[in-house]
Amino acid sequence: MAGGRAFRPSAPRSAAFAALLTLLLLAALSFLLSSAPASSARSSAPPSARLAAVRRHAADHAAVLAAYAAHARKLKEASAAQSLSFSSLSSDLSALSARLASHLSASLPEDALRPLEKEARERIKFARALAADAKEGFDTQSKIQKLSDTVFAVGEQLARARRGGRMSSRIAAGSTPKSLHCLAMRLLEARLANPSAFADDPEPSPEFDDPALYHYAVFSDNVLAVSVVVASAARAAADPSRHVFHVVTAPMYLPAFRVWFSRRPPPLGVHVQLLAYSDFPFLNTTNSPVIRQIEGGNRDVALLGYLRFYLPDMFPALRRVVLLEDDVVVQKDLAALWQVDLDGKVNGAVEMCFGGFRRYRKYLNFTQPIVRDRFNPGACAWAYGLNVFDLEAWQRDGCTELFHQYMEMFLVYSGLVHLMVLTIFLEEFPSKNRVDAPY
Numbered sequence: 118m119a120g121g122r123a124f125r126p127s128a129p130r131s132a133a134f135a136a137l138l139t140l141l142l143l144a145a146l147s148f149l150l151s152s153a154p155a156s157s158a159r160s161s162a163p164p165s166a167r168l169a170a171v172r173r174h175a176a177d178h179a180a181v182l183a184a185y186a187a188h189a190r191k192l193k194e195a196s197a198a199q200s201l202s203f204s205s206l207s208s209d210l211s212a213l214s215a216r217l218a219s220h221l222s223a224s225l226p227e228d229a230l231r232p233l234e235k236e237a238r239e240r241i242k243f244a245r246a247l248a249a250d251a252k253e254g255f256d257t258q259s260k261i262q263k264l265s266d267t268v269f270a271v272g273e274q275l276a277r278a279r280r281g282g283r284m285s286s287r288i289a290a291g292s293t294p295k296s297l298h299c300l301a302m303r304l305l306e307a308r309l310a311n312p313s314a315f316a317d318d319p320e321p322s323p324e325f326d327d328p329a330l331y332h333y334a335v336f337s338d339n340v341l342a343v344s345v346v347v348a349s350a351a352r353a354a355a356d357p358s359r360h361v362f363h364v365v366t367a368p369m370y371l372p373a374f375r376v377w378f379s380r381r382p383p384p385l386g387v388h389v390q391l392l393a394y395s396d397f398p399f400l401n402t403t404n405s406p407v408i409r410q411i412e413g414g415n416r417d418v419a420l421l422g423y424l425r426f427y428l429p430d431m432f433p434a435l436r437r438v439v440l441l442e443d444d445v446v447v448q449k450d451l452a453a454l455w456q457v458d459l460d461g462k463v464n465g466a467v468e469m470c471f472g473g474f475r476r477y478r479k480y481l482n483f484t485q486p487i488v489r490d491r492f493n494p495g496a497c498a499w500a501y502g503l504n505v506f507d508l509e510a511w512q513r514d515g516c517t518e519l520f521h522q523y524m525e526m527f528l529v530y531s532g533l534v535h536l537m538v539l540t541i542f543l544e545e546f547p548s549k550n551r552v553d554a555p556y
Contacts, residue, residue, distance in 0.1 A: 169217075171217060171234055171237045171238060171241070172214050172217035172218055172237070174237075174241050175210045175211075175213050175214040175217065175237055175240065175241055176210070176211070176214045179207045179208075179210035179211045179214060179244075180207075209240060210240060210241070210244060213236070213237050213240060216233065217233065217237060300340060300341065300373075301340060301370060301373040302373075304340065304372070304373035304376040304377055305372050305373050305376070307376050308372050308373075308375070308376045314379070315372075315375055315376055315379050316375075319375075321390070322388055322390070324361050324388045325361060325363070325388065325390045326434040326435070327361075327434075328434060328435050328436045328437075330359050330360070330361050330388075331359055331360045331361065331439070331451065331452055331454075331455055332361045332363065332432065332435050332437070332438050332439070333350070333360065333361065333362045333363065333438070333439045333440075333441050333451075334363050334365070334425070334428060334431075334432070334438050334439070334440050334441070335347075335362060335363070335364050335365070335440075335441050335442075335443060336365050336366075336421045336422070336424045336425065336443075337364070337366060337421065337443035338366045338367050338370045338421065339443050340370070340373055340374055340377050342443040342444060343364055343366075343374070343443055344377065344378075344381065345446060346362075346441055346443055346445055346446070346447065347362050347364075347383055347384075347387060347389060348383075348384055349445075349446045349447040349448070350362075350387070350441075350447040350451060351383065351384045351385045351386075351387040352384065352385065353447045353448055353449055353450050353451070354385070354387070354450050354451070354452065355450050355452065356452070357384070357385035357386050357387045358385075358386040358387070358388075359452070360387045360388070360451075360452075361387070361388040361389075361390070362383070362387065362388065362389045362390065363390045363392065363431075363432065363438075364389060364390065364391050364392065365392045365393070365394055365421070365424055365431070366391075366392075366393060366394075366421070367393065367394065367420075367421065368393040368394070368395045370393075371391060371392075371393040374391050375391055378391065394420055394421070394424060397427070397430070397431055399427075399430050400420075400427070405427075405521075406521055406524045406525055407420060407423045407524065408420070425440055426516070426517055426520045427517060428440070428506055428508060428511065429508045429511050429512050429517065430517065432508070435508055436507070436508055436509055437455060437505065437506065437507055437508065438505075438506050438508060439451065439454055439503065439504070439505050439506075440501070440503070440504045440505075440506060441502070441503055442501070442502040442503070444502065445502050445503060454505050457505060459505065459507050459510070461510060462507070462510065463506060463507055463510045463511050463514060463516055464504055464505070464506055464507075465504065465505035465506075465507075466499035466500065466501060466503075466504050466505075467499060467500045467502075467503065468497060468499055468500075469498070469499055469500040470497035470498065470499075475497065475498040475499070475500075476494065476495055476496065476497065476498065477492055477493060477494050477495070477496045477497075477498060478494035478495070479498075480498065481494070487526060
């Protein structure tokens with residue numbers, strides 16, 4: 118492991134390493150099988166046979182040391198000296214083996230062969246000692262490399278499991294329960310059965326663009342959840358008539374929302390504007406990398422989750438908007454949020470850090486230099502179930518343009534891993550956010 122990254126052996130290197138170990142084993146086995154008989158019969162064998170055995174031993178040791186030298190070159194720089202020693206001695210033994218072969222073919226007398234035999238035996242003895250000393254160290258390095266291969270393989274399995282877990286979580290979170298899906302289908306069926314009872318495009322109310330009122334944005338395709346958000350906020354409000362909800366959903370769910378709120382009008386005089394994201398013409402491939410991703414076939418990108426980054430463009434007449442998730446149940450009058458001093462910041466949020474919970478390291482991949490150089494892994498994130506946005510400060514700081522830059526950046530450097538709403542949300546507002554105690 119180096120620099121926090123697992124060693125990644127390629128397939129050719131692994132195959133070459135396996136072949137190298139096989140060569141070492143065969144050469145060592147050949148040496149062991151041939152050395153004992155030759156030494157025991159040294160005195161009785163004829164000179165030519167002894168010299169042939171010595172030549173064979175020299176060739177075997179040359180092969181062993183050449184294999185060790187090749188293996189040493191693949192290891193750390195500390196093995197460079199050993200590699201040079203192995204290579205030099207292997208070359209000497211190969212040359213000695215060639216000399217022995219030429220002397221055997223020349224049929225020289227025994228007295229002329231003894232000095233060469235003695236030299237060969239000394240070189241072989243030295244080579245045997247060198248190989249024996251290095252064997253333990255190389256076996257350790259081989260075990261380390263095998264362990265690195267195993268760690269890498271387990272790391273790949275873990276990464277695949279995590280990707281699968283994230284995808285399963287997203288599917289589970291984004292899937293519509295059968296009962297709610299049937300509810301939307303029944304509402305659509307009611308509209309198709311009696312189209313005249315439900316207006317396709319009701320007249321916009323002047324309250325929808327009145328910046329003096331309290332405006333909320335809810336992005337969801339869950340009819341029942343949105344109705345709970347609206348009803349709970351209305352019942353908790355001191356003056357419900359001053360609260361305006363802008364509900365944006367997918368085009369296929371918009372008729373179901375209209376049937377629901379026609380049959381069950383917003384309680385206590387709150388105002389509800391029902392929209393589909395197709396009602397905003399600026400959401401196109403020219404202006405939005407999110408739309409380009411969706412139309413390019415990326416199924417991991419859900420447009421409803423990214424609409425929050427276009428709030429000033431969606432509601433240009435407003436100065437402040439409260440973003441509510443569809444799993445929020447309001448228990449207190451939210452009117453006080455319009456008196457919160459954001460101190461020039463874009464976003465007001467609730468701090469939700471306890472120990473390691475909701476730290477940046479939980480959401481961002483800090484093995485990527487682009488993330489590591491810009492963010493602190495221990496920095497505190499915040500809950501975005503309820504956020505207050507100053508749309509004028511947003512436009513002043515160019516937050517939508519910054520979001521687009523991060524989207525393009527992560528597509529280049531990190532692939533689809535970082536196309537998560539919370540990740541981009543965290544990265545857009547680290548210096549533009551005011552975090553307060555729970556409201």
